[in-house]
Amino acid sequence: AQKITQTQPGMFVQEKEAVTLDCTYDTSDPSYGLFWYKQPSSGEMIFLIYQGSYDQQNATEGRYSLNFQKARKSANLVISASQLGDSAMYFCAMREGPPRADGLTFGKGTHLIIQP
């Protein structure tokens, strides 16, 4: 079974609208962290936002927020007031267990295109 599922391969959104990118995860570990990364067409991976499994509040970073629903095992990324520069691939990723050197497990990504 996939540990990270992103069900939207692609999305088209009008500029200035809010966007929600879906991510569901699967783990039996009570301690885990969820990350979102942005990959523009230039290829680099840019860290956006983090949510820990024990965090009481949803994470926010500027125009990015994370809608964390622990019981549903979902961690959707919300981008408010989308901009043309938000067009990119977006990846949800998880690290299981307490912080350690284990790598991240990534979803397959969502290709977001912002239209003027």
Place this chain on the structure above:
Amino acid sequence: DADVTQTPRNRITKTGKRIMLECSQTKGHDRMYWYRQDPGLGLRLIYYSFDVKDINKGEISDGYSVSRQAQAKFSLSLESAIPNQTALYFCATSDRREMIETQYFGPGTRLLVL
């Protein structure tokens, strides 16, 4: 200057050749990782390293080897490259002292195996 650098940025090689991809970081992080990205598959972990003496296999280590020459350097080798190793390769680093231990990625190396 970039905190995490990868060389080369692009490489074309032939089946059966040995190739090394290098990663250097100036972030002072103790932990380093190698991932590969294939279209439609996201990133998958190849190897990771706690520190110079601690190397661990990831999800897809077959056909690859690594060397942690120093805290700041982590190299990935393809002993005998094959076409299905054509991919975008990323190096990443993290710091165990950080609370959330974010992974920071290099710019990637595009590898084409003919």
